[in-house]
Amino acid sequence: MSHDPPGTTYKINRERVDTDYLRNKLKIKSLEVKNSFNEKYPHVEKFFADRGIDLSKIREHSAKIIATGALTGTLLFAPPTGIKSVPTGHEIAENINRTNNKLTGAPSQKELLDSLKNILPEKVGPMDRSQEKALEQTFTNIIGVPAKATLEGEHLNTTYGYIGAEQHLMRFPGDTMATHPKLAEKDEGMAPGRGAWGYVPDENEKWYAVVQTLYLPDWNTRLKYLRDWYKYRKVLIVNTVNGNAVVADIADSGPAAWTGKHFGGSPEVMNYLGGSRYKKGPVVIFFVDDSENKVPLGPVDYNDVNIPGVALKLT
Amino acid sequence: MSKLFFDHLLNLDKLDKQIKKVTKSSEEREEIWLLVDEIVHHKALECILDKLPKDAHVEFLTLFHKSPHNQDLLFGYLKNKISENIEELLSQELGLVSDEILSEIED
Numbered sequence: 001m002s003h004d005p006p007g008t009t010y011k012i013n014r015e016r017v018d019t020d021y022l023r024n025k026l027k028i029k030s031l032e033v034k035n036s037f038n039e040k041y042p043h044v045e046k047f048f049a050d051r052g053i054d055l056s057k058i059r060e061h062s063a064k065i066i067a068t069g070a071l072t073g074t075l076l077f078a079p080p081t082g083i084k085s086v087p088t089g090h091e092i093a094e095n096i097n098r099t100n101n102k103l104t105g106a107p108s109q110k111e112l113l114d115s116l117k118n119i120l121p122e123k124v125g126p127m128d129r130s131q132e133k134a135l136e137q138t139f140t141n142i143i144g145v146p147a148k149a150t151l152e153g154e155h156l157n158t159t160y161g162y163i164g165a166e167q168h169l170m171r172f173p174g175d176t177m178a179t180h181p182k183l184a185e186k187d188e189g190m191a192p193g194r195g196a197w198g199y200v201p202d203e204n205e206k207w208y209a210v211v212q213t214l215y216l217p218d219w220n221t222r223l224k225y226l227r228d229w230y231k232y233r234k235v236l237i238v239n240t241v242n243g244n245a246v247v248a249d250i251a252d253s254g255p256a257a258w259t260g261k262h263f264g265g266s267p268e269v270m271n272y273l274g275g276s277r278y279k280k281g282p283v284v285i286f287f288v289d290d291s292e293n294k295v296p297l298g299p300v301d302y303n304d305v306n307i308p309g310v311a312l313k314l315t
Numbered sequence: 316m317s318k319l320f321f322d323h324l325l326n327l328d329k330l331d332k333q334i335k336k337v338t339k340s341s342e343e344r345e346e347i348w349l350l351v352d353e354i355v356h357h358k359a360l361e362c363i364l365d366k367l368p369k370d371a372h373v374e375f376l377t378l379f380h381k382s383p384h385n386q387d388l389l390f391g392y393l394k395n396k397i398s399e400n401i402e403e404l405l406s407q408e409l410g411l412v413s414d415e416i417l418s419e420i421e422d
Contacts, residue, residue, distance in 0.1 A: 023350070026350040026351065060317070066317070192338075193341070254348075256352070258322060
């Protein structure tokens with residue numbers, strides 16, 4: 001019978017102990033903070049309890065409200081400043097027709113950017129269904145990838161948000177950057193932990209995306225189904241600033257909501273979307289409607305003309 | 316999207332990097348993210364309620380409950396009720412919380 005060399009066993013146990021120790025410390029800290037808060041402001045605990053909400057789960061509550069608002073078109077309770085009015089049905093139809101008929105004769109990239117400008121809200125955040133429908137048409141017609149905001153009844157908490165740079169994911173036990181393919185410059189290195197579905201097969205790792213499955217309102221109640229549904233699910237990611245588009249598969253969950261980011265991209269995804277210095281930026285993410293598994297992962301080269309000052313292709 | 320109205324004041328990238336370094340699976344990472352989140356939003360609410368006149372607490376909580384993500388609405392309300400710069404105070408408080416949690420992790 002083989003055993004781990006003593007050094008390895010020590011390392012594994014040490015890591016286990018470290019994580020448990022850290023979790024316990026944070027649990028204690030969290031309890032202390034909650035108890036002190038509840039002692040100081042007992043009426044707040046009661047206020048939320050009366051409404052069936054645990055203050056600890058306020059993000060879940062926020063996600064539900066935002067999702068409901070997006071469905072009913074009443075996302076914001078007070079009219080905020082800096083938000084464009086939602087395009088009317090007529091404007092959306094006109095926009096789609098223009099795209100369909102190629103009336104403008106402009107390069108695809110310009111057409112896409114013009115459409116995004118017309119359809120997207122001014123502030124990065126959830127869109128309503130009419131905006132998402134208009135984008136679905138736009139992406140299918142200009143980019144050539146059938147993509148949907150809602151696929152098989154599933155929808156992300158937001159489809160328009162900030163993407164942040166992630167590290168490479170381990171493909172097998174012992175995988176290191178010594179053998180892992182990497183970018184020529186400013187590579188992010190390898191994440192110390194595994195992806196949400198464990199080690200990531202080589203063919204899924206290069207062009208991978210990260211989405212906040214943990215904040216889905218029904219994640220805990222439909223865990224088994226949703227874990228399978230999201231595993232390596234293909235998504236179309238469109239950089240809304242320059243129009244670069246890439247198809248990636250979901251291989252991890254995150255980022256934490258308190259990072260101000262909503263999605264993550266592998267080093268290759270981020271490099272294609274915005275170049276080697278691109279670490280965070282606004283994107284639209286839709287599911288790829290690809291039941292026959294015909295859409296390849298990687299860059300979507302839909303345009304053959306670059307607009308000056310807005311690089312579409314990496315040089 | 317899961318957004319709270321003060322998220323733009325959070326600067327926890329250092330903490331996020333450290334958590335990724337010490338966790339080995341997404342389950343561990345997510346559990347720790349949620350614990351951090353609990354600490355952060357209790358502290359944020361405490362900081363706000365400390366400064367907000369008591370007779371405005373229920374009104375504020377009602378708005379927060381109805382639209383916890385709405386930065387313009389909630390900071391608009393707080394700015395009307397609190398004479399000090401609440402965004403700056405909250406930002407400072409959240410910076411301290413981040414340092415505290417970081418020191419717990421790095422100990």
